[in-house]
Amino acid sequence: MPRTPTDALPALDLDEVRRGLEARDAELRERIGVMAAAPERGSTLSFGKRIGDGTIEAVGRLTDVGVGTTLELEEARVARALEKLDDGTYGLCDACGRPIAPKRLRAMPESVLCIEDAAKLRR
Ligand SMILES: [Zn+2]
Numbered sequence: 666m667p668r669t670p671t672d673a674l675p676a677l678d679l680d681e682v683r684r685g686l687e688a689r690d691a692e693l694r695e696r697i698g699v700m701a702a703a704p705e706r707g708s709t710l711s712f713g714k715r716i717g718d719g720t721i722e723a724v725g726r727l728t729d730v731g732v733g734t735t736l737e738l739e740e741a742r743v744a745r746a747l748e749k750l751d752d753g754t755y756g757l758c759d760a761c762g763r764p765i766a767p768k769r770l771r772a773m774p775e776s777v778l779c780i781e782d783a784a785k786l787r788r
Pocket residue numbers: 758759760761762763778779780781782
């Protein structure tokens with residue numbers, strides 16, 4: 666199994682990181698899969714007709730859509746981090762190639778960008 670240079674990652678156990686990411690990936694896929702497979706409920710619901718279960722359910726569905734998008738984005742990041750573990754570039758920024766701060770990797774093991782490039786993306 667390829668190894669990231671240890672000087673870039675003094676205190677990270679890559680096997681542990683991989684296990685954590687794989688578990689997270691499986692969990693995210695399951696949650697995304699469950700949502701994608703859910704029957705299309707409430708397509709005939711109309712807002713405002715009657716305050717009650719229908720309204721609450723419609724709001725719940727809107728929330729689910731937002732969660733789904735976030736989950737898919739997170740799953741994509743986790744999958745990319747696992748890919749980087751495989752090709753030995755885990756811990757190196759996808760944009761500039763410099764090492765990502767170990768502190769950042771411990772807080773967010775799915776990080777594939779250094780803090781500077783992540784900040785650029787958000788702008
Ligand atoms: Zn960078």
